[in-house]
C-alpha cells in the first residue's frame with residue numbers, strides 16, 4: 001500500500017515538472033534543458049531554509065518560488081532577448097553550473113553528501129508525515145500547478161505562446177512582444193518547479209545533487225514529448241506512463257540491478273518509438289514539434 | 292495631400308546590395324497605393340523596414356507624427372500598422388478562428404496580471420472577440436472553415452485568412468505583399484472585393500502587385516521603384532507610360 005502511495009506521489013511530482021516545462025517547450029517552442037536545475041534550486045531552497053532557519057513550510061515554498069523565478073529571470077532575460085540559440089546554450093550552462101554548485105559548494109550545500117533530515121512540512125498546524133498525508137499534499141499542489149498551467153494555456157496569452165512556437169515573425173507583425181512572452185513564460189515555469197522541489201525535499205527528507213542532473217532534465221523532457229508536447233493533458237499522461245513503466249519491470253520480478261539499467265533503455269526505446277509512430281506524443285496533435 | 296505617412300531617404304544595404312537607396316515617398320490617409328517594380332527592386336525590403344522587421348541603415352519614417360525607425364516590430368504594429376507576407380505566414384497548427392483571434396489588439400488576456408486576477412473580464416472579452424472573429428470570417432467567406440486547421444485551407448483561402456487577420460487587427464495602414472500572387476482567378480475577385488471594402492472603410496493600403504490589369508484598375512496612385520530607388524510615381528496611367536518604367540522592364 002505504501003509502495004502504491006509512493007508511486008502516486010512520484011507521478012504527481014513529475015506531472016508538475018513536465019507540465020511546467022510544457023509551457024516553455026511545448027507551447028512556446030523553446031526546449032529548455034535546465035528544468036531539473038530549477039527543480040533543484042527549489043528543493044535546496046526549501047531544505048536549506050528549514051534546516052538552517054527553521055522557517056515554516058509555507059514561507060519556504062514562497063521563498064523557493066521567488067528564488068526559482070529570479071534564477072529564471074537571470075537565465076532568460078539576457079538570452080531570450082537575442083536569439084533562441086543563445087537560450088539553449090544559456091539553459092544548458094545553467095543546468096551545469098547549478099549542479100556544480102550543489103555538488104561543490106560543500107560548506108553551503110554539503111556537496112555530494114547531500115542534506116539529510118529535512119523536517120516534515122507543517123501547513124497551518126497540519127503535520128504532514130504519513131504517506132496518505134503526503135499524497136494529499138501532492139494532490140493539492142498538483143491541482144494548483146495544473147490549474148495555473150491550464151489558465152495560461154487556455155487563454156489569449158497561451159494563444160500567443162503557440163503563435164511564437166509556430167511563427168515568431170507573424171506574432172511580431174501582429175504586435176505581440178515576443179521576447180516579453182518568452183521571458184515571462186520561462187520565469188513562470190521556473191517558479192512552478194518550486195512546488196515539486198519543495199514536495200520532493202520534504203517528502204524524501206533527504207536531497208543530494210544527483211536528483212537534479214541533466215539526466216533528470218532529459219527525463220522530464222521525455223515525459224513531455226511522449227505524453228504530447230503542446231497539449232495540456234500530454235505531460236499528465238506522460239508522467240503516469242513513464243513513472244509506472246519501470247515499476248512494471250520490477251513487478252515481473254526483474255532484479256533491481258538490471259532493472260535500473262533497463263530503465264534507461266526503456267526510456268530511450270519509448271522516445272524512439274514515439275518519434276517513429278506518434279511524434280505528436282500520446283495525446284498530441286500532429287506536427288507540433290515539426291520545427 | 293496630407294502627410295500621414297512620410298518616408299525620407301530610407302536606406303537599407305545587404306552587403307554590397309542597396310536594397311533601399313535613399314527611398315522617399317509619402318502616403319495620405321485613405322489612399323490605395325500600388326508599389327511596383329521588377330524582382331529585387333526592394334519592395335519587400337521596404338515593408339520589412341517599415342514594419343521594423345529589419346533595421347534601417349538610415350533615413351526616417353514618420354507615421355501619424357511618430358518616428359518608426361528604430362522601433363521594435365510589435366510597437367509599430369501597435370501604432371496601427373498591419374502587414375501580410377509574400378511567403379504566407381500563418382499559425383498553421385491551430386484552427387482558422389484562432390488565427391483571427393490572435394490578431395485582435397489590446398487583449399487583456401494576453402497579459403499575466405489580468406489573467407491572474409481579472410479572469411471574468413478576460414473571459415468576457417474573449418467571447419466578444421470570438422463573435423467578432425466569426426463575423427470577420429463570414430465577411431471573407433471562410434465561416435464554415437472556422438474550426439479547421441489553417442494548414443488545411445487552400446492557398447487562396449490562406450491568403451484570405453491573412454487578410455482577415457489584418458482586418459481583425461483594425462490597423463489603419465495595411466501593407467500587403469502580393470496578396471494576389473498564386474491565387475486562382477475566382478479568388479482574385481474575392482480578394483479585390485475585400486480590398487475595396489477596406490478602402491471604403493477608410494484604411495490606407497499599400498499593395499505590392501505585378502498584375503497590370505489590377506494596377507490600372509484598383510490603385511489611386513502607383514509608385515514605381517527599381518534598385519532600391521523610387522523611379523517615378525503618379526496615376527497608374529502616367530506611370531505605365533513613363534519611359535523610365537518601360538526602360539526598366541526592358542533592361
Ligand SMILES: Nc1ncnc2c1ncn2[C@@H]1O[C@H](COP(=O)(O)OP(=O)(O)OP(=O)(O)O)[C@@H](O)[C@H]1O
Pocket residue numbers: 305308309310328329330331332333334335336337377
Ligand atoms: N535578408 C536579406 N539578406 C540579404 N539580401 C536580401 C535580403 N532580403 C532581400 N535581399 C536582397 O535585397 C534586394 C531587394 O529584395 P526584395 O525582396 O526587397 O525585392 P522585391 O522587390 O520584393 O522583389 P520580388 O518582386 O521578387 O519580391 C534583392 O537583391 C535581394 O536579394
Ligand SMILES: [Mg+2]
Pocket residue numbers: 334335336377
Ligand atoms: Mg518581394
